[in-house]
Amino acid sequence: MSENKKTNIILFSGEYDKAMAAYIIANGAAAYDHDVTIFHTFWGLNALRKDEKLRPQKSFMEKIFGKMMPHGAKNLPLSKMNFAGIGPKMIKSVMKKHNAMPVEDLIDMAKEQDVTLLACTMTMDLLGIKQEELMDGLEYGGVAAYIAEGEDGAVNLFI
Amino acid sequence: MSENKKTNIILFSGEYDKAMAAYIIANGAAAYDHDVTIFHTFWGLNALRKDEKLRPQKSFMEKIFGKMMPHGAKNLPLSKMNFAGIGPKMIKSVMKKHNAMPVEDLIDMAKEQDVTLLACTMTMDLLGIKQEELMDGLEYGGVAAYIAEGEDGAVNLFI
Amino acid sequence: MSENKKTNIILFSGEYDKAMAAYIIANGAAAYDHDVTIFHTFWGLNALRKDEKLRPQKSFMEKIFGKMMPHGAKNLPLSKMNFAGIGPKMIKSVMKKHNAMPVEDLIDMAKEQDVTLLACTMTMDLLGIKQEELMDGLEYGGVAAYIAEGEDGAVNLFI
Numbered sequence: 001m002s003e004n005k006k007t008n009i010i011l012f013s014g015e016y017d018k019a020m021a022a023y024i025i026a027n028g029a030a031a032y033d034h035d036v037t038i039f040h041t042f043w044g045l046n047a048l049r050k051d052e053k054l055r056p057q058k059s060f061m062e063k064i065f066g067k068m069m070p071h072g073a074k075n076l077p078l079s080k081m082n083f084a085g086i087g088p089k090m091i092k093s094v095m096k097k098h099n100a101m102p103v104e105d106l107i108d109m110a111k112e113q114d115v116t117l118l119a120c121t122m123t124m125d126l127l128g129i130k131q132e133e134l135m136d137g138l139e140y141g142g143v144a145a146y147i148a149e150g151e152d153g154a155v156n157l158f159i
Numbered sequence: 160m161s162e163n164k165k166t167n168i169i170l171f172s173g174e175y176d177k178a179m180a181a182y183i184i185a186n187g188a189a190a191y192d193h194d195v196t197i198f199h200t201f202w203g204l205n206a207l208r209k210d211e212k213l214r215p216q217k218s219f220m221e222k223i224f225g226k227m228m229p230h231g232a233k234n235l236p237l238s239k240m241n242f243a244g245i246g247p248k249m250i251k252s253v254m255k256k257h258n259a260m261p262v263e264d265l266i267d268m269a270k271e272q273d274v275t276l277l278a279c280t281m282t283m284d285l286l287g288i289k290q291e292e293l294m295d296g297l298e299y300g301g302v303a304a305y306i307a308e309g310e311d312g313a314v315n316l317f318i
Numbered sequence: 319m320s321e322n323k324k325t326n327i328i329l330f331s332g333e334y335d336k337a338m339a340a341y342i343i344a345n346g347a348a349a350y351d352h353d354v355t356i357f358h359t360f361w362g363l364n365a366l367r368k369d370e371k372l373r374p375q376k377s378f379m380e381k382i383f384g385k386m387m388p389h390g391a392k393n394l395p396l397s398k399m400n401f402a403g404i405g406p407k408m409i410k411s412v413m414k415k416h417n418a419m420p421v422e423d424l425i426d427m428a429k430e431q432d433v434t435l436l437a438c439t440m441t442m443d444l445l446g447i448k449q450e451e452l453m454d455g456l457e458y459g460g461v462a463a464y465i466a467e468g469e470d471g472a473v474n475l476f477i
Binding site for chain 3: 169171172173200201202218220221223224227228281284285286287301302303305306307309310311312315316317
């Protein structure tokens with residue numbers, strides 16, 4: 001068992017700025033040798049969706065949820081000043097100017113730093129999200145998986 | 160004093176999906192023998208309101224808050240895709256299909272597992288919410304009660 | 319190094335009620351002899367902005383962000399029932415009636431209790447917020463400063 005400190009982040013929210021905060025903290029903690037897990041649940045799963053049109057077998061309601069929810073980090077809205085999608089463009093423009101990493105790159109960096117990206121199977125079941133619709137390299141689990149990590153966490157956050 | 164690990168959740172938000180997340184984590188932690196407290200503050204108190212018309216003595220402003228805020232877990236809106244109340248109906252429909260417990264039942268389950276449900280007295284005072292308007296079986300306290308629990312928590316979350 | 323317990327709050331949100339919750343918990347924890355840090359990031363920085371018209375040199379995009387974001391705690395909106403600014407007036411009216419401290423006073427109280435108010439330099443850089451636009455008595459740092467505090471925290475919260 002690792003002697004490293006643990007950081008466990010529940011990413012519940014589906015907004016670009018909140019996903020950005022989660023991944024910046026995760027990458028920061030990993031740089032300080034923490035064992036880091038991000039548990040993606042509810043709308044937080046949208047950050048992990050592939051930006052492709054897939055057609056898995058779905059019920060009517062699952063199709064509706066599938067269509068209405070954003071596909072992947074770069075399509076997430078802002079929690080403030082979204083202005084029908086202009087806000088995210090503005091943020092990304094200033095981020096580019098300041099050489100700040102977009103969330104897609106922060107996710108790649110987290111994978112390279114061995115951050116565990118956990119997808120909540122209960123949410124997937126509920127909203128009809130299939131494994132093939134999510135990016136590669138994920139782990140899957142429910143609330144038990146979170147508690148097992150979280151109870152030893154030095155830093156536990158709900159975002 | 161108990162040797163069990165502690166999980167302390169501040170439920171600040173008044174949305175159905177966030178209350179659901181709070182209670183799923185609370186029940187999960189209780190199943191792993193944690194001593195669990197949910198501290199309901201601000202809009203989080205709405206999950207505990209009775210779904211009845213009561214007429215306690217209130218000031219004008221308290222009446223307005225009382226009318227505008229949802230009565231109980233099953234009347235909470237969604238934090239995303241609420242669509243004037245259609246979103247919660249959709250979520251509850253898929254939850255039923257998947258045999259997932261509605262929040263009212265998750266609250267009952269938490270009580271059966273001896274999760275402490277704490278209502279924030281400062282918020283009650285501020286928004287004019289009386290004890291008779293809230294469900295039975297609650298404890299009452301302010302920020303001091305939270306800190307006393309939270310400082311020994313293995314898992315502390317703000318939802 | 320202090321033997322006191324630590325409370326570390328990330329204030330990400332830019333709403334009056336959430337800033338109020340953050341500062342009430344911070345002041346409560348400080349009263350229980352915790353070493354308390356509030357790390358203001360993203361929209362949470364707005365609580366620290368001076369309520370003055372300053373004209374630092376800014377790019378076009380920075381000017382837009384500067385104008386659209388609230389100047390200081392007393393100009394923050396509510397996360398619920400904001401009603402185009404009527405909600406905050408209602409809350410402040412009931413707070414006054416109950417002798418509850420407005421957020422500006424909670425911030426002053428926190429400073430008097432030696433709560434560390436940390437401003438996120440990455441956000442300042444991104445949104446073009448200058449030190450002269452923020453209140454006095456702050457410390458400045460990035461995610462590394464947060465992790466250094468957070469990993470020893472008894473209570474860590476993301477608000």
